[in-house]
Amino acid sequence: MTARTMPARPDEADARLRPVPWRRMAGVTWRQHRIALAGVAVLLGALAVYLWIAGTQVNHAWAAAVACHPASSAACQGLDSTLDGMDNFLSNGFILQVLPVLIGAFTGAPVLARELETGTFRYAWTQGFGRRRWALAKLVLLAVVVTAAAGAFGALLSWYYQPFLGNQALGLPKTTPLTPGLFDLRGVGLPAWTLAAFAIGALAGMLIRRVVPAIVATLVVYTGLAFATAGFLRQHYLTPLLTSNTLNVPGNAWVISQWWTKDGRFAFTGFPPSNLLNQFCPPPPAGKGGPSEGWGPCLSQHGYTQWTSYQPTSRFWSFQWIEGGWLLALSALLIAATIWLVHRRAA
């Protein structure tokens, strides 16, 4: 090639030295995603107002019930049951379980899916910023924002659920903070799951390249992950405690499983087989009154032992950090995979 070159422009020389500054992506991301972020703000804001009002009432009712003396009086029992009956549809936490995945799917999935669906990636990825840096900046910024919003909301939820969990002093049904409905709404659970949903959404958007299918896929994958975690994974974070004395199990512990043994060998789990009951503990003949002791104590007298494995409530924060930790690692991995795909993808 002959050495004929175009006249160099004044800023040509430093083309390789100075990339476009990272901070410029803040304004770009805000302009492109302000509607989604405003939606998240409105959703969380409206819920926060409601929770604030409801939570104030719950906390007042709780304070009144705790302060009431003597605890066994009819008036105090009334206060207890008032507290127990409050906000039933919220107090088990199941409705709010959809919150992380809603936020994550509706903010995470469109980030790349919309660009790919409308063809604007051909604009965005040919700008001077560079597509890998573009994807990295955008995903990290949005992830931090939605995680922070979820974290703030999680703090409010922790406060709201405190009375329902702190009622050991009262004679109410015990709710363990490790219960599947509540565990992931309190502490670091909510922001961690929101981040995971966002990361799943981003990767689904990159793989599927259509907004609506990507959102649906995010909902499905997230639901599977959440159920698998609550049903199978979480109980193994730390080795459960084991006891042969049911009275040792605190009322608010999370009972993993219970089974019976005889002479050191496994006998049965759950309800005893009928031949066993007929052999040792035949049910009292119908008509003959007397409060039945039930088969539990009866089998104990015949050499059977009941074992209980459980997670004590004191492990709440260990469990929170373990779950938060692996969700953070998973999210980082998914976002890294998404950026790698952006880098790799052929147009």
Added chain:
Amino acid sequence: MNVVEASGLGKRYGRTWALRECTLEIPAGRVAALVGPNGAGKTTLLNLTVGLSAPSAGAVTVLGGRPAGSPAALDGIAFVAQDTPLYKNLPVADMIYITRSLNRRFDQPYAQARLDELGIPPKRKAWKLSGGQQAQLALTLALARRPRLLVLDEPVAMLDPVARHDFMATVLAAASADGVSVLLSSHVLTELERVANYLILLSGAGCGWPGQLMTCSPPTARQAWRNSPWPTCARPQRRR
């Protein structure tokens, strides 16, 4: 300097080659036209040139040896893709802001003046603009980056004749006044005849035959016409 240089370039999607054995050189300062029937690989070649996709075979460099898609290459090339993709839900002013933010250079006064000229209000959402205005907006954003190479993929295919003329006038003004090299693809041959002074023919899965495009039968392009099943142009008569 060559603004685009490809050697043995090929792109395969699955088992089918969209582009194969493409070797070409486009010198700077030209308005180069990439012509060929639909499916000949025009878009594929342009995507490879701007770095949107990576070649399956061979290599392509731009702006005097910079690898396509490298930061230095992205910095000097502005690309207007087919159907001029814009963030349709954003106001025009936001599109300008985003383009300015994503690039090291951006000529804000030029962009402003162009939009005033075109009568595009900065607050209007992009989807409310006419097709011609959208194309002009995309072109303005690209030219305001002050590129050394402007790449246009089927820029006028969706436009009516008046908008087509206006669009090409802007491109030619940039090419002649600012010395921007232009590489554009089209299957509208009449348009290219007016603007292009360098021709690359794509037919089937190959490319080549660069030359000056003056009429439908330039000496250097004759070989190309004979080999390619070009429907809109009569084959040149063979001369003794």
